[in-house]
Amino acid sequence: MMQILKTEFLGLKLKNPIMAAAGPWSGNGESIRELLKAGAGAVVTESVVSDILFDVRPRIAYDGLGAQNIRLYSGIQIEGWERELAIAKSEEGVVIASVTAHTPSETAYLAAKMEKFGADAIEVNLSNPMWESLEVVAADAETVFKVTQEVVSNVKVPVMVKLSQNTTNISAIARAVKQAGGHGVSAINTIRSILKVDIDEAKPVLSTYGGYSGVPIRPLGLASVAAIAQTVDIPICGIGGIADYRNALEYIMLGASAVQVGTAVMLEGPEVLTRMTAGLEKWAQEKNLKSIRQIQGKALKNLKSFDEIKIEPATSTASGAPCTADCGKCIKCCSYHAISKREDQIFVDKEFCTGCGLCTFVCPAKKLKLDW
Numbered sequence: 224m225m226q227i228l229k230t231e232f233l234g235l236k237l238k239n240p241i242m243a244a245a246g247p248w249s250g251n252g253e254s255i256r257e258l259l260k261a262g263a264g265a266v267v268t269e270s271v272v273s274d275i276l277f278d279v280r281p282r283i284a285y286d287g288l289g290a291q292n293i294r295l296y297s298g299i300q301i302e303g304w305e306r307e308l309a310i311a312k313s314e315e316g317v318v319i320a321s322v323t324a325h326t327p328s329e330t331a332y333l334a335a336k337m338e339k340f341g342a343d344a345i346e347v348n349l350s351n352p353m354w355e356s357l358e359v360v361a362a363d364a365e366t367v368f369k370v371t372q373e374v375v376s377n378v379k380v381p382v383m384v385k386l387s388q389n390t391t392n393i394s395a396i397a398r399a400v401k402q403a404g405g406h407g408v409s410a411i412n413t414i415r416s417i418l419k420v421d422i423d424e425a426k427p428v429l430s431t432y433g434g435y436s437g438v439p440i441r442p443l444g445l446a447s448v449a450a451i452a453q454t455v456d457i458p459i460c461g462i463g464g465i466a467d468y469r470n471a472l473e474y475i476m477l478g479a480s481a482v483q484v485g486t487a488v489m490l491e492g493p494e495v496l497t498r499m500t501a502g503l504e505k506w507a508q509e510k511n512l513k514s515i516r517q518i519q520g521k522a523l524k525n526l527k528s529f530d531e532i533k534i535e536p537a538t539s540t541a542s543g544a545p546c547t548a549d550c551g552k553c554i555k556c557c558s559y560h561a562i563s564k565r566e567d568q569i570f571v572d573k574e575f576c577t578g579c580g581l582c583t584f585v586c587p588a589k590k591l592k593l594d595w
């Protein structure tokens with residue numbers, strides 16, 4: 224079953240490319256087992272650290288769209304992970320250990336321990352919006368090089384490095400990982416955020432800056448993955464805002480070899496992975512694919528640099544059944560005053576339309592399209 228979804232990432236054989244990301248849902252052996260049972264192609268553990276910090280309360284906020292968290296990593300000491308990994312590995316599947324520390328040698332120490340306890344690969348988490356020192360690390364190619372090199376030379380299993388979007392040039396950081404001998408990158412981690420402020424109390428919803436995750440960060444994750452794929456030849460695991468199998472496909476089409484799901488698992492439980500893998504398999508069958516790898520990077524050829532875009536004449540016109548709806552959304556959003564209502568019908572004045580395209584996205588009935 225699911226031959227079509229079988230793939231390889233960092234030399235690891237995965238039953239499908241959809242992994243569970245690092246987070247409290249993968250914080251111990253039993254939870255990892257549940258995620259593998261639900262169909263995860265691999266599970267990344269919650270990040271293991273050397274100094275255990277107390278969890279802040281409250282630490283996770285959600286506004287119906289995205290989440291902010293100030294979760295501070297695994298509460299289990301490194302030695303305790305021997306038992307947790309043994310439990311996790313009692314279920315068939317790939318387990319990737321996430322490690323995070325303040326220095327290259329400390330990171331390598333944690334990685335070597337997790338390898339000894341049975342981890343199939345290491346994910347180095349360099350990018351955390353709560354630890355300010357780490358935020359600087361994730362944006363500094365030289366430090367990323369040093370940490371990666373130290374970890375790679377201390378373990379035999381493959382090493383991927385998790386990158387942050389809080390940097391000006393994510394491709395330069397990915398290049399540093401490759402030059403240091405890293406086997407892959409994952410992108411993106413959460414983004415530094417304040418989810419909201421209670422204006423009556425003048426109080427941010429959580430007591431410090433945190434990481435933003437979930438559906439609203441997907442466009443940022445997609446852009447990061449595409450930018451890396453276009454510039455560095457290194458396997459990429461796409462992360463950020465994946466809520467269904469279509470979103471996984473978006474990342475794969477932009478060059479990711481595999482993906483990770485975090486917030487959707489947190490909100491909906493491990494079964495979301497079962498739904499995603501089933502959806503992905505059905506889609507691949509309908510497209511008559513032999514392997515999901517056939518579509519990897521397929522959208523990159525349609526992603527041009529700004530200088531390459533041809534400016535073609537375009538006019539927006541109403542198409543399909545004439546629109547008599549009263550919503551007026553297209554009229555309000557047209558900065559060029561090209562759309563009006565005439566005799567109860569939407570009318571697009573081609574003389575004023577500059578083909579920006581916004582009305583085609585805003586129209587709830589999808590009645591407007593750009594004519595080329």
Ligand SMILES: Cc1cc2nc3c(=O)[nH]c(=O)nc-3n(C[C@H](O)[C@H](O)[C@H](O)COP(=O)(O)O)c2cc1C
Nearest residue numbers: 244245246270292348412436437463464484485486
């Ligand atoms: C509550 C919470 C805890 C997280 N803990 C970790 C962690 O320990 N290590 C890590 O690398 N990423 C951690 N992340 C980040 C996720 O692994 C993932 O990169 C991020 O949430 C974006 O993916 P998503 O939009 O699917 O959640 C955490 C995210 C959340 C929401």
